[in-house]
Amino acid sequence: MPTDAVEDYLKAIYRIESRAGPPVSTSQIAEALDKTPATVTSMVETLSDRGLLSREKYKGVELTPAGEVAALEVVRRHRLIEAFLAEQLDYEPTEVHDEADALEHHVSEEFTRRVERVLDYPAADPHGDPIPPADLSTPEDAGATLVAALAPGERGTVARISDRDPDVLEFLVDAGITPETTVEVVDVTSFGLVTVRTSDGDEHGLPEAVADRVYVRRAAESGAASDGQEASDA
Amino acid sequence: MPTDAVEDYLKAIYRIESRAGPPVSTSQIAEALDKTPATVTSMVETLSDRGLLSREKYKGVELTPAGEVAALEVVRRHRLIEAFLAEQLDYEPTEVHDEADALEHHVSEEFTRRVERVLDYPAADPHGDPIPPADLSTPEDAGATLVAALAPGERGTVARISDRDPDVLEFLVDAGITPETTVEVVDVTSFGLVTVRTSDGDEHGLPEAVADRVYVRRAAESGAASDGQEASDA
DNA sequence: CTATTAATTTAGACTGGTCAAAACCAGGTA
């Protein structure tokens, strides 16, 4: 029943909400979906009429429980499709997003279940983003950014890399920094450049804009350093 | 660039054309797509404006070469997706159609190629319908119906079963009559009931409406008995 | 408390797809 557009709005609002919290403004949504503010105003009004979000004029919107469920269903389909493309059709992590963005609105529940089963209930998509299970319980463990989690000399495992900016993603994949790989922070400069050593011994200089998009878990022995939130594109 | 609706119209017109030949009437299209005649008139006008078909008012339409190419692309995607669902996700031939009907409009060329590759360039979908290769060269070998091809006592291989009527399809699949299986015509009654023996020795009585939807190749030794055309749903 | 301004909403318009109701054609019938 919901259209592609409706699902894309819900997904976008969900993402913004979990990164920056409600209320989500018209312009934030417009920015995320590349639509004009006027268009967004009109759409959030219909979403509000359908009970998917609550809205306060000139303030912003917030998903209702129903809206959040609907959003999570889309996110689940999106990530499952991404995982599927990477696993079964040999897509690169960089190629997976656009295809999934179209397909996410058109696969049946049946399809979703079967994909999930064939992949043996994967926990994360190729970017490391957690895949909500069928009951939509959502851990959504974001992890902490490189600099937040790891002091120079410390080592950790990449949990997730943001898929938001294709160029950043490309950069990271080229550097061999992908989910599950091990990295050690060698150095952090005052202007934000982070030098890391990957498991194969190579060193890479990551500009701040890139380093901030890498989320890691510290290599055991010390508890979770938290904070450094950011919800991903999917 | 073409929308879902445009693609569905082209596919429908292509199918009708290859079953009954041009011109294809407004009501035929309306029937096939479950739209009102008024809607169809309006759509064929825009299709005509785009050069995808030629139209003579009150007479009907016929695909142009460009329209036929576009239609074949959709058919190709549809059948490839059906094959993929059956092969990789373990769908039954009866379950495959609706999913493919939605997805066919949203998979990229890249996806199509990869699926084709992973399936090792399959010749036919789960209903036996030929899959046009990337160059869209189209054999579209329809095969002959059971009674047309096989006299009682003769044996043949099922080439294709019509996917048009879900109930008929279900009946055939349940009886174990699917593409590549061997059947022998045991008997044909005056009122059209065809009794066949399948390879496992079981006999099945097929009402005329069912038998007419089974296409076979005679078991070697004699050339192709032809005729008995019918284009399928995909 | 007022004036400025940036964000937001409203107003009005357009496209694509659809339908119901009314008008219209074309081929066959009397």
Added chain:
DNA sequence: TACCTGGTTTTGACCAGTCTAAATTAATAG
């Protein structure tokens, strides 16, 4: 030839989604 009648087109309407331009609001600066 004049009339039916079934299929077809026309007309006018509507919904979803989008945009531009104009009006409005809220927050901030003076």
